[in-house]
Amino acid sequence: MKLVDIGGNLTNKAFKDDRRDVVARAGAGGVASVIVTGTTVPASVHAREIAMEPWPIEIRSTAGIHPHHASSYGPLARRSLAELGRTREVVAMGECGLDYNRNFSTPAAQRAAFEAQLELAREIGKPVFxxxxxxxxxxxEILARHRHALAGAVVHCFTGTRAELERYLELDLHIGLTGWICDERRGKHLVDLVPRIPADRLMIETDAPYLLPRSMPGRPRSGRNEPAFLTHVLRAVAQGRGEPEEDVARATTATARRFFGLTPERDSGCPRPYRGHGARQ
Ligand SMILES: [Zn+2]
Structure with missing residues (x-):
């Protein structure tokens, strides 16, 4: 099995002490690639640094500012994200968008930062997360005005309604599903919706260290999720679609590789050559 975890927050301090072990377990668990999410400028820099290290599996990153941190967007941030976005390790711009659930940044600041990052992604020619x-x-409303000029767009951690899903598919978006679908209380509707997502639009992710799958036996007491647990998301998605896990694994991996321009086939145990990472300690 070769899976792609399209959203792993490996910059998170939860992984500070054992990131190597976490990635090794991901590889042993069938994960061939992890895309490390960038949520602020410093986190995006860090995510790329992680992607530049030698690993037994493929690690790539995104560069963007999460809506929670939208108020930190400005000309300096734009310049940093543009620089990061033009590097080989960064395969998508984002995470960006809108989150009115908690409004850590004002809705107006969120809309401005979102639109600016869509413009940047258009300029750079990479897809958005x-x-x-x-x-x-x-x-x-904002996305529709930019969609035609974007290289690609994935709504990560989709948890919405059927009508929202249909609108996203009409906009030719890709859909990322997390362990939310493994939650029999709040994710039940996703089990019903998942067959409606075309195979060439569907990708899977852990959003680790968040969203530990509830259906997982022997859940770690720390509550920390990690990319190795992507197989539990895969299982719930396959059950919801009524398809064999291997088929869903193959399809979601092919979709992710195409979407992010990842290495087509990569056997584990064959790390790419170490290229150093500048002055970082
Ligand atoms: Zn998110």
Whole structure:
């Protein structure tokens, strides 16, 4: 099995002490690639640094500012994200979007930062990794104006309704599903919706260290999720679609590789050559 975890927050301090072990377990668990999410400028720099290290599996990153941190977007941030976006390790711009659930940044600041990052992604020609929560209408309104010029767009951690899913598919978006679908309380509707997502639009992710799959036996007491647990998301998605896990694994991996321009086939145990990472300690 070769899976792609399209959203792993490996910059998170939860992985500070054992990132190597976490990635090794991911590889042993069938994960061939992890895309490390960038949520602020410093986190995006860090995510790329991680992607530059030698690993037994493929690690790539995104560069963007999460809506929670939208108020930190400005000309300096733009310049940093543009530089990162033009590097080989960064395969998508984001995470960006709108989150009116908690409004850590004002909705106006979120809309401005979102639109600016879509413009940047257009300029750079890389796809966008999107976050939307409780902001569907504004999100679609902004995105629709840029969609035609974007290389690609994935709504990560989709948890919405059937109508929202259909609107996203009409906009030719890709859909990322997390362990939310493994939660029999709040993710049940996703099990019903998952067959409606075309195979060439569907990708899977852990959003680790968040969203530990509830259906997972022997859940770690720390509550920390990690990319190795992607198989539990795969299982729930396959059950919801009524398809064999191997088929869903093959399809989601092919979709992710195409979407992010990842290495087509990569056997584990064959790390790419170490290229150093500058002055970082
Ligand atoms: Zn998110």
């Amino acid at each position: 999107l976050h939307e929560r409780d902001a569907h209408e504004d999100f679609v």
